[in-house]
Amino acid sequence: MVRPLAVISDMDGLLFDTERLIREALFTACLEIGYEMTDAVHRRMVGCQWPIIEGLLTSHFGQHCETEVLRAAWVRQFKSLLPNLQIKPGATGLLQTLDELRLPRAIATSSNHDDARHYLAMHNLTGRFHQVVASGDYSRGKPFPDPYLKAAQLLGVDPASCLALEDSYIGVRSAAAAGMMTVMVPDILEADEDMRGLCVYIASDLDEVRERLIAMSE
Incomplete structure (x- = not known):
C-alpha cells in the first residue's frame, strides 16, 4: 500500500x-410496537439508508408492517439514548x-x-x-x-x-x-x-x- x-x-x-445505540433503539422500538427483531435482520441493516432498511423490514415482517410507525418509534428511542454517544x-x-x-x-x-x-x-x-x-x-x-x-x-x-x-x-x-x-x-x-x-x-x-x-x- x-x-x-x-x-x-x-x-x-x-x-x-452510534451503531450500538441504533441497535438498542431498534430492538426497543420493535418490542414497543409488537414486532420481534432478530440479530440476523439487524446485521443486514448496518450501514444502510432508509429505503434499503424499509425493504428489509417489509421482507422480514410482511407487507402489513407499518414501517413509518416503526421508524418513528426507532428515532424516538435513539434520541433518548443519544446523550450517551x-x-x-x-x-x-x-x-x-x-x-x-x-x-x-x-x-x-x-x-x-x-x-x-x-x-x-x-x-x-x-x-x-x-x-x-x-x-x-x-x-x-x-x-x-x-x-x-x-x-x-x-x-x-x-x-x-x-x-x-x-x-x-x-x-x-x-x-x-x-x-x-x-x-x-x-x-x-x-x-x-x-x-x-x-x-x-x-x-x-x-x-x-x-x-x-x-x-x-x-
Whole structure:
C-alpha cells in the first residue's frame, strides 16, 4: 500500500459508537410496537439508508408492517439514548496525526448533515474534517461508490490515492468500488473473507490505522 494523499472515513460505527445505540433503539422500538427483531435482520441493516432498511423490514415482517410507525418509534428511542454517544477509541488521536501529517480528510456517511454536525459538535470535532459528504449529496448511497467519489472530488484527490475507513460490509463495498485503499475497522460486524478480499488490511482499531500512517511517513 502506498502512502495515501487523503483519508475518507465513515461516521457511524467508525468515528462514533452510534451503531450500538441504533441497535438498542431498534430492538426497543420493535418490542414497543409488537414486532420481534432478530440479530440476523439487524446485521443486514448496518450501514444502510432508509429505503434499503424499509425493504428489509417489509421482507422480514410482511407487507402489513407499518414501517413509518416503526421508524418513528426507532428515532424516538435513539434520541433518548443519544446523550450517551461516545467517540470511538483512537478517533481523536487519528485526527491529531492527520493534522501532523497534513493529510486532508473527509467524512462519507449515509446519515444526514444535521446528525453529522450534531455528533461532531458533541465531541468538539467541528471543523476537524475538510469535507462532510452526507445523505442528499449523492444520487446513489452505499454500496454504490458515489459517497466516496463525491468526497474525493471535493478534496481534489484521485480516489486511488485515498485511504477509506469503514466498519460495515456495505461501506467497504462502497469504498472499494470507488477504487480506494480500503481498511475495515470492525465494529458490530466482524471481517469475513469477502471483506478481507476487498481491503488492504483489517485494523483492530483506529490506533492501528494511526500507527500505520505514521510508519508510512517515516
